[in-house]
Amino acid sequence: MRDVGKFYLEDGGRKNRMGKRWITDLALTMILLFLIGYSLIGEEIHEWLGLGMLLLMIFHHALNVSWYQNLKKGQYSPYRCVQTALTALLLFTVLGSMFSGLMLSQYVLDFLPLHGGNELARALHLPCAYWGFLFMGLHLGLHWGAVMGMARRIMNLHTASKYRSGILRLLAAVISCYGLYAFFHNGLPDYLLLRSSFVFFSLD
Known part of the structure:
Protein backbone atom coordinates (compact mmCIF):
# COMPACT_ATOMS: atom_id res chain seq x y z
CA MET A 1 0.00 0.00 0.00
CA ARG A 2 2.88 2.33 0.77
CA ASP A 3 4.32 1.76 -2.72
CA VAL A 4 0.93 2.36 -4.31
CA GLY A 5 0.53 5.60 -2.38
CA LYS A 6 4.02 6.69 -3.40
CA PHE A 7 3.20 5.94 -7.04
CA TYR A 8 0.05 8.05 -7.01
CA LEU A 9 1.84 10.85 -5.17
CA GLU A 10 4.62 10.90 -7.76
CA ASP A 11 2.13 10.62 -10.60
CA GLY A 12 0.15 13.52 -9.18
CA GLY A 13 3.34 15.55 -8.90
CA ARG A 14 4.18 14.90 -12.55
CA LYS A 15 0.69 15.90 -13.63
CA ASN A 16 0.92 19.06 -11.55
CA ARG A 17 4.25 20.02 -13.14
CA MET A 18 2.91 19.20 -16.59
CA GLY A 19 -0.15 21.34 -15.96
CA LYS A 20 2.03 24.27 -14.90
CA ARG A 21 4.15 23.84 -18.02
CA TRP A 22 1.17 23.89 -20.36
CA ILE A 23 -0.45 26.87 -18.67
CA THR A 24 2.86 28.74 -18.80
CA ASP A 25 3.42 27.86 -22.46
CA LEU A 26 -0.12 28.89 -23.37
CA ALA A 27 0.30 32.21 -21.56
CA LEU A 28 3.63 32.82 -23.32
CA THR A 29 2.05 32.14 -26.71
CA MET A 30 -0.87 34.48 -26.06
CA ILE A 31 1.36 37.27 -24.74
CA LEU A 32 3.66 36.94 -27.74
CA LEU A 33 0.73 37.43 -30.12
CA PHE A 34 -0.23 40.64 -28.32
CA LEU A 35 3.38 41.83 -28.23
CA ILE A 36 3.69 41.44 -31.99
CA GLY A 37 0.65 43.70 -32.37
CA TYR A 38 2.59 46.58 -30.81
CA SER A 39 0.87 49.32 -32.80
CA LEU A 40 -2.56 48.08 -31.67
CA ILE A 41 -1.95 48.02 -27.92
CA GLY A 42 0.35 50.98 -27.35
CA GLU A 43 3.80 51.24 -25.85
CA GLU A 44 2.91 51.12 -22.15
CA ILE A 45 0.82 47.94 -22.43
CA HIS A 46 3.54 46.51 -24.66
CA GLU A 47 6.06 47.07 -21.88
CA TRP A 48 3.85 45.51 -19.21
CA LEU A 49 3.27 42.46 -21.39
CA GLY A 50 6.99 42.28 -22.11
CA LEU A 51 7.73 42.28 -18.38
CA GLY A 52 5.13 39.57 -17.87
CA MET A 53 6.72 37.52 -20.62
CA LEU A 54 10.15 37.93 -19.02
CA LEU A 55 8.84 36.58 -15.71
CA LEU A 56 7.03 33.72 -17.43
CA MET A 57 10.16 32.85 -19.40
CA ILE A 58 12.14 32.59 -16.17
CA PHE A 59 9.40 30.37 -14.71
CA HIS A 60 9.29 28.32 -17.92
CA HIS A 61 13.01 27.59 -17.77
CA ALA A 62 12.79 26.80 -14.06
CA LEU A 63 10.11 24.21 -14.83
CA ASN A 64 12.26 22.72 -17.60
CA VAL A 65 15.62 22.80 -15.83
CA SER A 66 15.89 19.03 -16.33
CA TRP A 67 16.23 19.68 -20.08
CA TYR A 68 19.48 21.54 -19.43
CA GLN A 69 20.67 18.82 -17.06
CA ASN A 70 20.18 16.20 -19.78
CA LEU A 71 22.02 18.06 -22.54
CA LYS A 72 25.18 16.00 -22.05
CA LYS A 73 23.30 12.73 -21.73
CA GLY A 74 22.30 10.32 -24.46
CA GLN A 75 22.93 10.36 -28.17
CA TYR A 76 22.06 13.20 -30.48
CA SER A 77 19.80 12.12 -33.30
CA PRO A 78 19.18 14.56 -36.18
CA TYR A 79 15.84 15.46 -34.60
CA ARG A 80 17.45 16.17 -31.23
CA CYS A 81 20.17 18.27 -32.88
CA VAL A 82 17.57 20.39 -34.65
CA GLN A 83 15.50 20.70 -31.49
CA THR A 84 18.50 21.73 -29.38
CA ALA A 85 19.77 24.24 -31.95
CA LEU A 86 16.30 25.72 -32.33
CA THR A 87 15.90 26.05 -28.56
CA ALA A 88 19.29 27.78 -28.30
CA LEU A 89 18.37 30.22 -31.08
CA LEU A 90 15.01 30.91 -29.47
CA LEU A 91 16.68 31.57 -26.12
CA PHE A 92 19.19 33.91 -27.77
CA THR A 93 16.49 35.95 -29.51
CA VAL A 94 14.34 36.14 -26.38
CA LEU A 95 17.30 37.37 -24.34
CA GLY A 96 18.06 39.93 -27.05
CA SER A 97 14.45 41.14 -27.04
CA MET A 98 14.32 41.34 -23.26
CA PHE A 99 17.63 43.14 -22.81
CA SER A 100 16.93 45.65 -25.57
CA GLY A 101 13.42 46.11 -24.18
CA LEU A 102 14.86 47.01 -20.78
CA MET A 103 17.03 49.64 -22.44
CA LEU A 104 14.09 51.08 -24.39
CA SER A 105 11.59 51.09 -21.52
CA GLN A 106 9.93 54.48 -20.97
CA TYR A 107 7.13 53.49 -18.61
CA VAL A 108 7.45 50.30 -16.58
CA LEU A 109 11.21 50.19 -15.99
CA ASP A 110 12.21 53.75 -16.79
CA PHE A 111 13.95 54.00 -13.40
CA LEU A 112 16.66 51.58 -14.51
CA PRO A 113 19.97 53.18 -15.56
CA LEU A 114 19.96 51.40 -18.92
CA HIS A 115 18.91 54.11 -21.33
CA GLY A 116 22.19 54.57 -23.17
CA GLY A 117 22.56 53.19 -26.67
CA ASN A 118 18.92 53.44 -27.72
CA GLU A 119 19.81 53.21 -31.40
CA LEU A 120 21.57 49.90 -30.86
CA ALA A 121 18.71 48.67 -28.68
CA ARG A 122 16.13 49.52 -31.34
CA ALA A 123 18.23 47.86 -34.03
CA LEU A 124 18.41 44.75 -31.85
CA HIS A 125 14.84 44.67 -30.55
CA LEU A 126 12.95 44.39 -33.83
CA PRO A 127 14.85 41.52 -35.50
CA CYS A 128 15.13 39.62 -32.21
CA ALA A 129 11.38 39.93 -31.70
CA TYR A 130 10.51 38.64 -35.16
CA TRP A 131 13.16 35.93 -35.23
CA GLY A 132 11.91 34.87 -31.81
CA PHE A 133 8.35 34.78 -33.16
CA LEU A 134 9.50 32.56 -36.03
CA PHE A 135 11.58 30.27 -33.81
CA MET A 136 8.75 29.95 -31.29
CA GLY A 137 6.41 28.83 -34.05
CA LEU A 138 8.93 26.20 -35.17
CA HIS A 139 9.51 25.20 -31.55
CA LEU A 140 5.78 24.72 -31.09
CA GLY A 141 5.62 22.71 -34.31
CA LEU A 142 8.29 20.30 -33.09
CA HIS A 143 6.23 19.70 -29.96
CA TRP A 144 2.88 19.55 -31.74
CA GLY A 145 2.43 15.86 -30.98
CA ALA A 146 2.67 16.59 -27.26
CA VAL A 147 0.26 19.52 -27.67
CA MET A 148 -2.31 17.29 -29.33
CA GLY A 149 -1.78 14.63 -26.67
CA MET A 150 -2.53 17.15 -23.95
CA ALA A 151 -5.60 18.36 -25.86
CA ARG A 152 -6.89 14.79 -26.09
CA ARG A 153 -6.45 14.31 -22.35
CA ILE A 154 -8.21 17.59 -21.57
CA MET A 155 -11.12 16.67 -23.85
CA ASN A 156 -11.13 13.12 -22.48
CA LEU A 157 -10.64 11.54 -25.92
CA LEU A 168 -7.34 18.40 -37.81
CA ARG A 169 -4.64 17.73 -40.40
CA LEU A 170 -6.61 19.62 -43.03
CA LEU A 171 -7.10 22.51 -40.63
CA ALA A 172 -3.38 22.51 -39.80
CA ALA A 173 -2.53 22.56 -43.52
CA VAL A 174 -4.88 25.51 -44.15
CA ILE A 175 -3.44 27.46 -41.21
CA SER A 176 0.11 26.71 -42.35
CA CYS A 177 -0.61 27.86 -45.90
CA TYR A 178 -2.20 31.06 -44.66
CA GLY A 179 0.73 31.62 -42.31
CA LEU A 180 3.16 31.27 -45.21
CA TYR A 181 1.10 33.72 -47.27
CA ALA A 182 0.89 36.22 -44.38
CA PHE A 183 4.63 35.86 -43.76
CA PHE A 184 5.45 37.35 -47.15
CA HIS A 185 2.36 39.53 -47.55
CA ASN A 186 3.14 41.43 -44.35
CA GLY A 187 6.81 41.80 -45.22
CA LEU A 188 8.22 39.80 -42.32
CA PRO A 189 11.46 39.03 -44.21
CA ASP A 190 12.19 42.78 -44.15
CA TYR A 191 11.96 42.80 -40.36
CA LEU A 192 13.98 39.61 -39.99
CA LEU A 193 16.79 40.97 -42.15
CA LEU A 194 16.52 44.51 -40.75
CA ARG A 195 15.66 46.00 -44.12
CA SER A 196 12.93 47.94 -42.31
CA SER A 197 13.33 49.68 -38.95
CA PHE A 198 9.61 50.28 -38.45
CA VAL A 199 6.65 47.94 -38.19
CA PHE A 200 3.63 48.73 -40.31
CA PHE A 201 0.45 46.92 -39.31
CA SER A 202 -2.41 46.63 -41.75
CA LEU A 203 -5.89 45.28 -41.07
CA ASP A 204 -6.31 44.33 -44.73
Missing part, protein backbone atom coordinates in the same frame (compact mmCIF):
# COMPACT_ATOMS: atom_id res chain seq x y z
CA HIS A 158 -9.23 8.07 -25.44
CA THR A 159 -9.95 6.49 -28.81
CA ALA A 160 -8.42 7.34 -32.17
CA SER A 161 -10.61 8.70 -34.95
CA LYS A 162 -9.54 8.84 -38.59
CA TYR A 163 -12.29 11.37 -39.28
CA ARG A 164 -11.14 13.68 -36.48
CA SER A 165 -7.48 13.26 -37.42
CA GLY A 166 -8.24 14.06 -41.05
CA ILE A 167 -10.11 17.25 -40.15
